[in-house]
Amino acid sequence: MQRLRLKADGRIVEIRDGQEFPLAPPMPVANPASDHVAGFAPTTVSPASLPPATVPEVRDLRQRARLTQIEFAARLGVPVETIRNWEQGKRAPRGPARALLAVIAHAPETVFAALDRHIAG
Template sequence: MEQPLFDDLVQSLKEAKAIARREAPASRRFTVTPPDVKAVREKIGLSQSEFARLMRVSIKTLQNWEQHRRNPTGPAAALLKIVLTAPDVVLKTLHT
């Protein structure tokens, strides 16, 4: 390995260690805002039970999302984003 590349890698590791110990600020931060599940559901005009069935989750899970006790993650969060941007496609695809 070339010395300049090795030195860059060592410096990166030192910076990562300092950030992990909170001795240095992170150069980038990402804030992911969870979708407003109730607003998404109301936008497409479904009841809680209908929307829970569409999302393949229990009504209790949906209620927890709507009351901000829990946030959808992973595939559920991705599907909610799709519902928000293309509700007609989602309804046509999943409501069969």
């Protein structure tokens, strides 16, 4: 079974043999201030610092998991109104919810299995 850890800076890493391995490679982004001075200077960005539009759409994630809004809310441990607000664009997931959705986008079976064990145990 794949073991994942959410780091404080928003990175998601896999734990294998006591070592951390990035789940996805860091994404290079342009730094406009340094582009003019020293050319392109790639930097890394964590999933938690991305704007809401780049987080996978909640409705799409839920539909790929073949869950109703009620089932998805129960699996995540949030009120169904929260899911509805996210899907309708009234609210955007923030902080830990955004990070959890990013992990679900990469490894939904692992996340839901872990959440189910947490709820059952």
